[in-house]
Amino acid sequence: MTVEFSMADSEHLPNVKHSLLEVHAEVWRKDAERALDAGSGEPFEARLEAAASRPGWTVAIGYENSRPVGYCHGFSLAADTDWWSNTILSLPKYVTWETGQRTAVLSEIAVRKPWRGTGVAAQLHEVWLSVRPEERVTLLVDSAVGDGALQAACEAWGYRRVADHREPRESTVYTAMIRPVRHP
Template sequence: MTVEYSLADAEHLPYVRHGLLDVHLDVHTQSGPSDAENHFEARLQTAAAHPGWTTAIGYQAGRAVGYCHGFSLPADTDWWSNVIVPLPEYVTRESGRRTAVLSEIVVRKPWRGTGVAAQLHDIWLSLRPEERVTLLVDSTIGGGALQRVCEKWGYRSVANHRAPGDPTVYTAMIRPVHRP
């Protein structure tokens, strides 16, 4: 069976929320809905409230098998304020149309390694109007495998990033939205 893909924006979130939540709970919890559901709902609502929020979702036989989502960085963002070593202004300057943030990409286990994640990523990027996209990677995941996948997709590390109160140091990565 083939995976079919669709895109949605914040206006259509009520129609796709259940599929996103179903995938999230399948991947991130072993015991079913609980605080994980509430935490995900809060994060999803926060992300979807940002300008330019969109999601790409993969379905097989009507069941969501993976998704990715993100939004546009506003001109007054504090996104770059949590980098450990400050970056030059030409890297951190935002206009509200310069940078998209890939917030999350999640694929159910049976579909990992099949190209679904790459397809979701490419479909999500295909309609982004920004010139570049950024994401944060926990480079300890899979012994660095996740970061290597991002590098294969064209992302390059620009800084280490740590949010207040979060002990995890992430790698901030950037790539052009549309590669030559």
């Protein structure tokens, strides 16, 4: 299995959008509600376009024999972000202070089933991080996914829990995690 990786930014979204939609549809096919919702109430394409409109958006895509097998995308947190305002307990200013260049958000990582457990997700993650100029990266994890397996994978990649996070009008409590973009 030889997976090749490529990067794209918002300017190139029209060229790669079909690949992202194809992977997303297959990954979430068995759970139609999450395919349409995935926590936000918006279809994936709308959420993808909203994410791609944010500063610093990039996507890493893995291909095998020209077929997309997975992706990882995210953006930079703006200086005036409200990202940290939905934590259940307040965090200290040194955690929540943003400059527009301090923190990247990993929005989503998805890998088709035949490539799961092969290291493709970790490779996508590292390829995506390799172009990030920020000092740290954050993400939200639903700890219930895979009975904690998703959070354990993030911890294995160096992420550490900083707070519990709940979006307005949602019942799911996510774990907010952070790690340095580059390990020392």
